[in-house]
Amino acid sequence: MAELLAGVPLFEGAEDEDDMFARVMELRIEMVAAECRAFEGLPGLSEAGRELLCGLLSFEPDQRLTAAEALDHQWFEEEDEPVSSFLLSPKQPNGFINFF
Incomplete structure (x- = not known):
């Protein structure tokens, strides 16, 4: 999903x-420290x-959907920005997407 967006x-x-x-371990640390805020770098993606x-x-595993x-998640029921707006997000020079 993150890669598609x-x-x-x-x-x-x-x-x-x-x-x-x-x-992967860097992402894990960010997700533990920032929880869902770890993906705020994806422009236009709602909190859901x-x-x-x-x-x-x-x-x-016990927390994974x-x-x-x-x-069945509420994200599929709301209206986010068009996917094209996500594709314009600049890639970071280190090879990571600017999620953090």
């Missing part, structure tokens, strides 16, 4: 498995959209 891979440019793991992303990307729970 941003228009670029979540961890673009990872050099190897260790680099990818380090980037950020909440859905947090639920889908939760590192704790199931597919059925995700499809």
